[in-house]
Amino acid sequence: MELSVDQPKQQPDDSTSTVVTGMLFVGLLFFILGFVTWLNGSLVPFLKIVCGLNNFQALWVTFAFYIAYTVMALPSAAVLRRTGYKNGMTLGLAIMGCGALLFIPAAQTTHYALFLAALFTLATGMTLMQTAINPYIVCLGPRESAAMRISIMGLFNKGAGVVVPLVFSSLMLADIDRFSHTALATLAPAARDAMRAMLAQRLVFPYACMAGLLFAIMVFIHFSRLREIPLDTDEGDDGVERLGVLQYSQLVLGALALFAYVGVEVIAGDTIGLYGHELGVSNFGVLTSYTMVCMVLGYLIGVVAIPRWLSQQRALLCSGLAGLVFTVGVATGSPHDSGIAQALLGWTGIAPVPNTVMCLALLGLANAMVWPAIWPLALQGLGRHTASGSALLVMAIAGGAVLPLLYGRLSDAVALREAYWLMLPCYALIFWYAARGHAIRRWR
Template identity: 70%
Template sequence: MHKDQTLKLAVPAASPAGNVVVAMLFVGLMFFILGCATWLNGSLIPFLKIVCNLNNFQSLWVTFAFYIAYTLMALPSAAVLRRVGYKNGMSLGLAIMGLGALLFIPAARSSWYSLFLLALFTLASGMTLMQTAINPYIVCIGARESAAMRISIMGFFNKTAGVLVPLAFSSMMLSGISRYSDAALATLDAAASAALRSELGQRLEFPYAAMAAGLFAIAVVVRFSPLREIPEEAEVGGHSGSHWGVLQFPQLVLGALALFVYVGVEVIAGDTIGLYGRSLRVENFGVLTSYTMAFMMAGYVVGIVAVPRWLSQKHALLLSALCGMVFSFGVTQASSAGSALSSAMLGWAGVPAVPDTVMFLAMLGFANALVWPAIWPLALNGLGKYTASGSALLIMGIAGGALLPMIYGHLSDLSSSQAAYWVLLPCYA
């Protein structure tokens, strides 16, 4: 694309408070939608493991198909945004997500795992376009030093969906799930077992059809919304003639590497907890992702209150890594039989107790909460005309969510589900 067509962002010289509030409401809605689609995977993985008769490694192809789309589609998404703008890009992303949701209908009818994976890839492709647009948008809509606070607010929308969606999925999809336990299916012949799995898979048709309708409707609303484009920024001094493009910015490259390992551990914490709980025969395994998301919401509250007033974005990042190491050690070393930790922390609220090691895995949500909000403004600082391309590079770092859970799944099949969580420690380190 020609140089003068490169989309560039800046903090507006005058940004009326009303415009910022309207923009944050619309972007908050989109973060909620992204959360619905993303954190449904934690409940979908053990569900598809039953429907398609998979082992742990095979079932985690769900995360691979979903998150690899971010790597493959990030640069095309940046090109689309340069051509159509951020507002139209958001609307187009929602429409592509709707198409992915529609693909779940033939997948559910056929119980064909490859079609489920194609549907997930399509859904995530639309999300990639959305993420490439809304993350730099929310960074650039106000002062940079408070960007982590704004992203924390958006993360609160995202993780609210992460709490609610597994609960809704469990109530709709997992009723009478004991009929589909490994022990129950083992008593049936091959034909009867396949018929029962197919019957379970067809439960997905209505919720994904409703999701598709909602996504198409919101795409139209966003297209005709009052969201404005961010004005262009002047050339960044000293960088305009570089042949390295976005790679000349070390903060961006390091940010992409940090996002790679961060998204990997976030997905492991959020999407494997249901599998792990099922392996420990936790009765409410279908809603365990909600535990992780609830802790993330608590972390976002800390970010909203403390950043930048008492905690800088850099120190928030360091504190998150240290907490992640402590909780990861707890996951691998805590008891899988006792539940004293969850009883002490959540028993007062009437939340069902879970094994201590599951509780430490859920607490990783708190450690992960401020990583994404801290990395984005730090990595995009000073990029000027390279902001759109830099955003695409950061989005490509989401590939960690495709690859690291696969490593976990392979290790869990070779050894044990609990021992495989050692993969978390070097990532946080």
């Protein structure tokens, strides 16, 4: 059985306009992926109120979403072998549109299981695209500049992450104080359920619009001039040989580092609203935008600096170190003082946030270069096993399902702030992989 979608053969560049056109189409898809992904950061505290959940239960949102990348990676590979990349992308958009439509009955019934099913369906469609577009970007040019190209795509992805919380907050979180835990606790059960149902109804129109937009883009991509890339099917690469990817220690260790990275990226982006809400930050619904702005800045640094001034390995080393520093800042900083935010954002007129919240947002800067740097380092030297190696890295996205859920359990047992210590060993692993792990080529 295939472990991943097959790696596309590198195609000759017919013209600069063809390459630019392809990059713009893929950039649009990255924007869509980012839009849907980073909506979770605002959705977690929203559904916590609507469905009356604790932190652990609310973070099943991230589990249902990110576990799809592991569960559906192999089926997605099989689908893409039959449809090709372009048709696979349109099918992925169609599945995402169906997932968005599922939010309508979920909102009307306020059944949490339906929300989770809708999220899983959305992520299933996204998996279909992710298994194709990441290797596609890597193969567009020299491997030593792959991180720079992925960084450009990251600007589309994280740019959507900046916009989404602002849109969600304006549409969904108006007069949210009426629905706070304290306000709802004073109501009779029937009145409390009615208030939650009224809040849930706010999801119907936006998700109906999202479904319509996804189906429209599906049609646009289907009839576009996006160049199809032939699949590399190696008839001699049987199932036993495909398992040979596990002999490449730089790949397996890279997958572990990627597992840790996706986990901490999701924790930083999707729990900052929960944490801000606990601290009484008035604009908690848009705090994910703070993290995403920091990630966009990190991607811009990558686009400019890699590989001219900064190698992929050194970028990853700096990211791991910064992650360690900011994690300590979150766990030990002041939840009342806002000096860091005032120093960094005072000139913008943006309302300052507590230091611990700002350190959590700054993790976006630390995280930006991890994904672009790990991919080329982990796939280096795999040859015909590159396709299977790519799938292993895609499946490592399951870190976004497991680690936030573990964080939710810890936060209910201790506190939201203390639970952030969970990220420290994750960044230590990323730092070690950059310093040494990526250079290990064989198990001893």
